[in-house]
Amino acid sequence: MGQTFAEKILAKKAGVKKTQPGEIVEVAPDVALSHDNTAAIYEIFKRMGGESVFDPGVHAIFLDHAAPAPTTKHAENHHLIRQFVQDQSIPHFYDVGRGICHQVLVEEGLALPGELVLGSDSHTPHAGVMGAFAAGIGRSEMASIWALGNLWLRVPETMKIIVKGQLMEGVTSKDLALHVIGDLGSDGALYMSVEWHGDGVEALSLAERAVLPNMTAEMGAKNSYLPPDQVVFDYLNQRAKRSYEPILPDPDAQYAMVKEYKSAEIEPLIACPHTVDNVKPLSEIAGTHVDQAFLGTCTNGRLEDLAMAAEVLSGRQLAKGTRMIVIPASSEVYKEALLAGYIEVFLSAGAIVESPGCGPCMGNHMGVPAVGEVTISSANRNFRGRMGTKDSEIYLANPKVVAASAVAGEIIHPKDLQ
């Protein structure tokens, strides 16, 4: 009997022939991702008796959650992390301004096919877009990896999602992700490994594909994986930090669950307050007033996302009384957007363009809403209080809908813009 991707990679990393769901294995990650929480993890590491980290080369550390620092307290935290990075001679460190950890990990060629990525961030599964096994863990667990180089993992059951056919005009992979989450619910893939298959996935660009594993965390998955293909290998050609061996699931692997979706049946969707699985067709929500539009985040802050928004905003102005915040996911995206002329389009339309990072996504800074305000966002989470105050509402949508809604001052389908 064949094995799923999760069973195969965890067997390889544990040095055994086969693993089965439910089994516990001890494995050493190839990448240990942490961000602004690195200083807090260091405190736990010291409590464990740690002095030098087990392997500085596996660390990938990013300052992105509140970057550049909004307060002295945040700045002190960054200062401690820079000191730690220097003291421990950690090679893969990305300071404020470089961008969001999940995006930069991919750009820097550190998210590699067939590798194991563990991160102290719940959206770590994002790296599965490159064919890695990537899962989120707690801070104490990360400290234990720093100390010992390994961690226990439970081999998960696997859900296979097959997507058939191409998306319709005006529909993006964000809508596909929301469609699946709306169908399966916020615990639909609880503790499971998710594999994305089918011509509907293969047809997507790398930027569009990334939305799928990024958002799988919102249905409780442990990791999310797309089989790496030529698109991935070409992208890594000049970027991969080391050689890698892709791992593919066996054709006769046993799946705990198989779900099939047809791209052509998917329409633009909105995740309504206050849960990501509260998904409704855009047509039902159209007309809802918005105070702020937010384009950015690890979910939809890449060049293609900015291109989609720029196409909508070109030659148009934001509605009076509606703000728009644009945050490129990385400095690389920012530069490319500048060269492509998108930044000029955003500024001409009246939008604000800010430095790469997580921005207001989890309420830290750079454009949090007021009490009673409504935000339409390209992010992945809309929990009550996520952007700062529990008395505001967040609607999640694709980048075109976010941009169009900023122009209309209300949630609107881009084709209905004047």
Next chain:
Amino acid sequence: MNANFVIKGRVWKYSDNVNTDVIFPGKYTYTVSDPAEMPQYALADLDPNFAEQVQPFDIIVAGTNWGCGSSREQAVTCLKESGLGAIVAKSFARIYYRNCLNAALPALISPDAVDAIQDGEIIEINLQRGEIHCAAGTFTFPPLPEMVMKIFDAGGLIPYTHQRLKTQKEGQKKG
């Protein structure tokens, strides 16, 4: 704690999809950092009686997806510090489940037991046998893996790593 440990206590029963924001509200995550101070905020936005009345070895019995939402470890620490003996649920959010086991707080999955157990009754859990004894009868759960029992025996992941690190360093000195 060892593998023979039997946990006996009063049941606090809750429903499905209880998230980490109501177990340990986000507004306290940066203002309360001492574990000893956390129990007073446990379940603050779900059941105000809990923090006042919980006794050592009491047991939470919950529906599906207990602990969904953020990865904050305080949502486990506040319960562990309050003396809670175990959580029995139909299912757990993944990171919450891992945080429980790493804090040496038994997180046990038994959907049938959850349906049968009543709020307020006294139940008994035998970790080694994988059994729950309650008024409605005896129910079973998959025993915890050996690896996890080692972490339990050490008192949690932090002391466990501390011990292993110490052993490794001593080994290096001798070698």
